[in-house]
Amino acid sequence: MEAVLLKIIIVGQYYWPDDFLVNDIAEDLVQRGHQVTVLTGLPDYTTNHVPKEFKGFRRRHEFHNGVEIIRVPIIARHTGFFFRVLNYLSFYINSSIYAHLIGLNADVILSYQTAPILMANAAIILKKRLHRPLFLYCLDIWPDQMKIWGVYEKSPLFKIMLRYSRFAYGSADLVGITSEPFREYLTEVDKVKSGRIIYLPQHAQRMQVKQTENHSDTVNFIFAGNIGYQQNVECILKAAAQIKTNRKFLIHLYGDGSDYQLCCNLARSLDIMDRVKFYGRVPRNVLAEVYPRMDAFLLTLCPASRIGFAANTVPAKFQSYLSAGKPVIAAIDGGAGDIIKECQCGIAVPADDEQALADAMTSFIEHPERYKSCGENGKQYFEKNYEKKIVMNKLEKILKTLICQPQE
Numbered sequence: 001m002e003a004v005l006l007k008i009i010i011v012g013q014y015y016w017p018d019d020f021l022v023n024d025i026a027e028d029l030v031q032r033g034h035q036v037t038v039l040t041g042l043p044d045y046t047t048n049h050v051p052k053e054f055k056g057f058r059r060r061h062e063f064h065n066g067v068e069i070i071r072v073p074i075i076a077r078h079t080g081f082f083f084r085v086l087n088y089l090s091f092y093i094n095s096s097i098y099a100h101l102i103g104l105n106a107d108v109i110l111s112y113q114t115a116p117i118l119m120a121n122a123a124i125i126l127k128k129r130l131h132r133p134l135f136l137y138c139l140d141i142w143p144d145q146m147k148i149w150g151v152y153e154k155s156p157l158f159k160i161m162l163r164y165s166r167f168a169y170g171s172a173d174l175v176g177i178t179s180e181p182f183r184e185y186l187t188e189v190d191k192v193k194s195g196r197i198i199y200l201p202q203h204a205q206r207m208q209v210k211q212t213e214n215h216s217d218t219v220n221f222i223f224a225g226n227i228g229y230q231q232n233v234e235c236i237l238k239a240a241a242q243i244k245t246n247r248k249f250l251i252h253l254y255g256d257g258s259d260y261q262l263c264c265n266l267a268r269s270l271d272i273m274d275r276v277k278f279y280g281r282v283p284r285n286v287l288a289e290v291y292p293r294m295d296a297f298l299l300t301l302c303p304a305s306r307i308g309f310a311a312n313t314v315p316a317k318f319q320s321y322l323s324a325g326k327p328v329i330a331a332i333d334g335g336a337g338d339i340i341k342e343c344q345c346g347i348a349v350p351a352d353d354e355q356a357l358a359d360a361m362t363s364f365i366e367h368p369e370r371y372k373s374c375g376e377n378g379k380q381y382f383e384k385n386y387e388k389k390i391v392m393n394k395l396e397k398i399l400k401t402l403i404c405q406p407q408e
Contacts, residue, residue: 006399007035009104011123012112013074013091015040016064019284021202021316022112028392030066037104038067039122041074041091046281048077072098081149088116095122100129108399109134111172117142117165124171133402136172137200140310141185147308148230166190173402176200179335181312198398203391204319204382205284219249219365221329223298224287225317228257230307232300232352234266235331239357241270247365251276251298254287287320296346296364296371297321299330303351311351314339322382327374329364331357345378346371 008029015038016023026036042050053059060071072094075086099122109132111123120136127134143151143161151158169175169192176198177183183199186192227233233253240251253263253276260280267276299318304311312334321328328346330337331353340348347364349356364371384390 005033005035006107006403007105008037008108008110008399009106009123009126010036010038010110010112011040011095011099011120011126012038012114013041013088013095013119014045014114015043015069016067018043018045020045020114021204024203024205024388025110025112025392025395026067027065028388029396032392032396036067037106038069039095039098039102039104039126040069040071041095042071042076044074044076044087048079050074050076070098070102088118092118092121095119096125098122099125104130106130106132107403108132110399111136113138113140115140115142115145117161117168120168120172124168127171127173133173133405134171135174135176135398135402136169137176138169138182139178139202140313141182142168142190144185144189144309147306148302148310162189172196173405174198174398176398178202179312179314181334182309185309200394200398201314201386201391202316202319203388204316204323204386205388217248219247219296219368220252220294221249221296221298221361222252222254222290222294223300224254224290224320225315226257227253227255227260227263229259230302230310230313231257231259231315232302232331233259233263235300235352235354235357236298237263237266237270237272237276238354239331239361240272240275242355242358243275243362243365245362245365249275249361249365252279252290252294253277254279254282254290256281291324291326294324294326295368296327296329297324298361299328299332299336300357301332301334301336301351303333306352319382319386322378322386325375325379327364327371328378329357329360339381343377343381344374345381346374 010026012022014020026038029036042054044050062069075090077087109123109126111120113120123134142165143158146158169190174196178201180199183197186197187194267273314335318336330348331351333351337348340346347360349360
């Protein structure tokens with residue numbers, strides 16, 4: 001079968017040098033022979049400010065690893081809710097202007113939608129302007145995601161975003177979801193036809209972890225990723241305070257986020273600083289060196305009562321955990337919890353149940369031999385479902401299929 005090479009425009013607020021999976025997606029598509037242009041913002045996610053080498057209209061148009069990058073001006077994230085809103089709005093407005101004005105052509109458009117749904121607006125404009133199909137790949141579900149910020153159905157803002165979400169999802173030729181439970185919300189609330197929804201999990205880089213036996217007296221747990229409200233790391237800390245065992249254990253927390261300082265303070269107030277260690281954000285290559293020394297991975301999310309349908313999210317870190325071939329101990333509902341039970345890669349207890357999590361961790365600490373097969377089970381599930389090549393093959397097939405559909 002003759003290869004079909006595509007011109008692809010990817011729209012998303014974040015791209016290299018910020019570290020997001022969309023970087024891998026774009027570069028992999030280039031390696032497959034496709035021409036890829038990314039319309040994105042200035043890099044500010046990692047440090048909350050725009051690096052000086054990108055200021056003063058520098059590096060607004062460049063190539064990196066074969067990917068053409070067009071950057072639009074934004075107001076940097078800084079800290080606090082006010083600047084976060086300005087950051088989102090600046091990309092929404094400026095990317096929409098660029099989408100109207102820049103001389104681009106494409107066979108297909110991919111919206112890599114992180115948050116909020118407004119980030120898809122430029123992709124919708126390009127679809128209508130170029131008369132090309134749009135694949136909206138959503139990592140979160142809108143407007144339900146607003147519940148994390150305390151905005152609920154009766155709020156005028158929620159109603160406005162519901163109207164826009166229906167417009168955005170309805171504008172896409174196909175909507176990709178990273179967790180199967182998302183389908184229910186999209187069909188019932190956002191009124192997307194089920195036939196226009198496709199499950200495409202996020203891929204993960206395989207963590208090259210050498211399987212080693214832990215000969216120390218300490219059982220090592222690790223949580224690696226964003227430490228924000230949604231991730232509910234507080235549950236881990238409260239569980240750690242309730243563990244009663246004679247064996248030594250240590251919880252390693254890698255990452256930062258909006259709740260980082262809150263969690264540091266909570267650990268001190270619970271008097272468990274001898275049981276937890278905070279490292280802050282580190283590069284992925286550092287984690288690859290750390291993972292072999294760990295015995296199990298920790299995963300938590302808030303329950304639906306606190307964050308709505310976002311409780312069904314399958315966190316990106318989960319795939320990396322599985323690839324490492326170590327047991328996963330989680331306090332989580334929805335998609336990830338179902339997978340843990342399905343492939344028997346660890347223990348899943350209800351979200352926010354700190355006592356159940358403490359009991360699960362205690363069981364692992366005192367009887368690690370019971371969980372020896374969990375790591376291998378998880379690794380096999382990763383290889384069948386989340387391996388980069390498998391997911392990228394599916395994405396490429398989706399994009400090629402879309403260009404065969406008639407456009408209005």
